[in-house]
Amino acid sequence: MTDTEKFVTPKAAHQYWAKHAYEILTETAGRYDAVITYSELAEEVQRRSSLWTKSPMRGWIGTLLADLVRVSAAREEPALTSLVVHKDDGQVGPGYDAVMRLEGEPVATDTLARETHAAAMRLECYRHWGADVPADATPKVSAKLRVVRATTPRTAAVEPRRGAVCPTCFMEMPVSGPCPNCA
Numbered sequence: 802m803t804d805t806e807k808f809v810t811p812k813a814a815h816q817y818w819a820k821h822a823y824e825i826l827t828e829t830a831g832r833y834d835a836v837i838t839y840s841e842l843a844e845e846v847q848r849r850s851s852l853w854t855k856s857p858m859r860g861w862i863g864t865l866l867a868d869l870v871r872v873s874a875a876r877e878e879p880a881l882t883s884l885v886v887h888k889d890d891g892q893v894g895p896g897y898d899a900v901m902r903l904e905g906e907p908v909a910t911d912t913l914a915r916e917t918h919a920a921a922m923r924l925e926c927y928r929h930w931g932a933d934v935p936a937d938a939t940p941k942v943s944a945k946l947r948v949v950r951a952t953t954p955r956t957a958a959v960e961p962r963r964g965a966v967c968p969t970c971f972m973e974m975p976v977s978g979p980c981p982n983c984a
Contacts, residue, residue: 807853811861814852819868821849826869826881830930833938836923838888863896870899879925891946893919916942 811818825845829835837845843858846865854861866882873880880900886893897915898908900922909915920940927934966973967980974980 808855809852811854811856811864814847814850814854815861815865815868817850817852818846818865819872821846822865822869823872823881825849826884827930829884830879830881830926831932833927833932833934835932836884836886836891839885839894840888842885863894866896867899870903874903879929880922881926883919883922884926886946891942891948892916916946 822842825837825842829837839862840858843862847853866885870880870882873882880903882897882900883893892912893915895915897919901908901915901918906918909918917940920942924934924938924940927938967983969983970980972980972982
């Protein structure tokens with residue numbers, strides 16, 4: 802950071818960051834299969850605007866993206882926020898549910914439903930902003946999430962441990978000991 806750059810509050814920088822975020826995300830959408838992380842987007846909007854903040858990104862990035870959801874809807878464009886993912890697992894955050902609400906769809910009850918919707922929206926973004934999309938392209942979760950899923954061992958569902966049935970009152974006994982009804 803140079804001496805000419807200064808620290809501002811997120812509220813003071815919001816309108817400038819929103820403009821740059823839209824530009825950054827349309828550039829991202831122009832590259833097939835591209836995504837950007839929350840932290841990369843936060844860093845880039847500050848760099849391009851020369852408006853830096855000491856406030857943690859988690860405190861303001863959601864508001865910025867919520868505004869972009871409304872902008873995309875007003876312009877009847879695919880939701881650019883589908884391109885913004887967590888760096889550790891490649892998934893969109895719960896804030897993405899705002900996109901689903903604006904489309905009149907039920908809010909995702911699990912991560913897979915949210916990710917499936919976001920994948921379809923990303924494909925729409927790539928097509929809308931002129932990425933070189935293969936003719937047979939289908940929605941797919943981000944490359945990072947595909948790697949995480951491929952390397953994460955799948956565990957079988959674990960049955961809860963059950964107590965034996967009391968031979969006297971036929972009630973389930975605690976796993977830890979005798980029947981409290983008959984003891």
